[in-house]
Amino acid sequence: MCGAPAQGSTLAGVDLATQTVIQGSVWHDGSPVAGAYVRLLDATDEFTAEVVTSPEGEFRFFAAPGTWTLRSLAPIGRAERSLAADVGLNETTLAIA
Template structure:
């Protein structure tokens, strides 16, 4: 059983002056992808965490500042995005290739 928190929703109560939040959505063919698996990999490609996107295709990770790779996988395809995260809110989109 996955212990991942529910994805999406507001960041109420989160101190963005001290937290590094990586959040975004997964898209394929112009639409958000619900139920996609999104992995967070560190700068050496080591697995750090995995979540499943919300019904709106949203995901969120709490991480340390630095370079991170996001890999998404769903029945419609797979996608990847590299992000340089800083303290605060870091938003991105991962687009799936067919």
């Protein structure tokens, strides 16, 4: 069983002065994509973690500061985005074309 927190939950109790949070949502044709897999890959393209998006298409990772790649996989398509994450909240959107 995955130890990832429920996607879409609040950040209450998370110290954003010390934590690096990467969160966002997956969209397709103006609508959120529920149930998409979002993978977190490190700077060498090595798999680090994976979560499933919430009903609102949201995802969240707790990571170290650095360069990360986010890759979404869904039956309707894929999307990918690179992100330089710093300590604090780092937000992004993955748009499936």
